[in-house]
Amino acid sequence: MSFAILGHGRFGQALAALLREAGHAVRAWDPHADVPPDYVADSIDAALEGASWVVLAMPVPQMDAALRALRPRLRSEHTVIDVGSVKMHPCALMDELLGDDIAHAGTHPLFGPLSLARGERPLRTVVCASPRHPDAAARTRQLFAGLGCEVIEQAPAVHDRAMAxxxxxxxxxxxxxxxxxxxxxxxxxxxxxxxxxxxxxxxxxxxxxxxxxxxxxxxxxxxxxxxxxxxxxxxxxxxxxxxxxxxxxxxxx
Known part of the structure; x- marks a missing residue:
């Protein structure tokens, strides 16, 4: 599978490494971070070229602006996921701005660079399905299961209350x-x-x-x-x- 990772902070780097280790193609774009030359994209459009998955790995407060900039560039073959630590706001944004046309699902990988470096297992990931795109949620579950994750399905509000x-x-x-x-x-x-x-x-x-x-x-x-x-x-x-x-x-x- 091919991935466009938008945001290459600490978790974006960790996810890129995990995906690449699993044999997936990755392009990452982040104008504020150094991305290794073997998978750097010099623009959003270059990152999206040939990608089937689009990962929103920027800070949650930046997600609204990022989605609005991204929306005209998305096509029906894309599946968009976020990896934010809260879910109600990102999931509502994706429902509002991506609607029925672009498949999407919310995720919260319950691991990060430190836990990966310590070799902690099992990795766990929460998936929050959009009622508009149950198939996207199923694909997302399969994606993280293929990365060795135990997948937990939750509604966004249930997730956020537990995380609080x-x-x-x-x-x-x-x-x-x-x-x-x-x-x-x-x-x-x-x-x-x-x-x-x-x-x-x-x-x-x-x-x-x-x-x-x-x-x-x-x-x-x-x-x-x-x-x-x-x-x-x-x-x-x-x-x-x-x-x-x-x-x-x-x-x-």
Whole structure:
């Protein structure tokens, strides 16, 4: 299969490598990044030439303008997917701007450059089908399954609500730890800290727009953050109060 990847940031690079390792043809275009000469495209049109898949790998806030610029260039043989970390906004944009004429599906690969470098398996990817293009969703599931992914099907709102309590909160906690100077390379740390190291590394390696996107573009993230802050403040108050030992027990599941 042939792919046009529009956006060659950290995830665009990682996806290009994964696709090329699987034997697919890739052309990538990004006027703001260096693309290796063996698969660089010097324009959107050059990237689209001969491609059957078009991957939107730019930051979510840029997707509206990118889709509007892309739409006149798309043909019926193209299938468009995005790889954003939130799904309601990108999926709604694709439905609005691509409509019935251009096949599309939303995706969120639950992996990135760090997890690929660590060899974490299985890779997992969420696919959000457009009601207008069930066949495109089926092709997208097959695509990611062929890359070795476990594929999860979700509605965009279900995805974003789940990500608000996982992805968004994990990055929120890690950002706070980074900002107060917690070092993920501490030599004196218990095993329970090891899980936090990956979170800290992910935030430190973030290109900037990812943290903002998963907090500001997810409509459920603000409520999740507020719930966490309220819970932490309650725990803090109980730690300062005498005779609260029973209330501080962590329940076993």
């Amino acid at each position: 309590h996982t992805h968004a909160l994990a990055f929120f906690i890690a950002k706070g730890l980074v900002d107060i100077g917690v070092d993920d390379e501490l030599t004196v740390a218990p095993p329970s800290f090891q899980g936090l190291k990956n979170m800290l590394a992910a935030v430190r390696g973030d290109a900037g727009h990812l943290f903002a996107a998963i907090q500001q573009e997810n409509p459920f993230a603000e409520e999740a953050r507020a719930q966490l802050i309220d819970a932490l403040q309650g725990i803090h108050r109980r730690l300062l109060a005498p005779g609260e030992d029973a209330a501080l027990t962590i329940a076993e599941r």
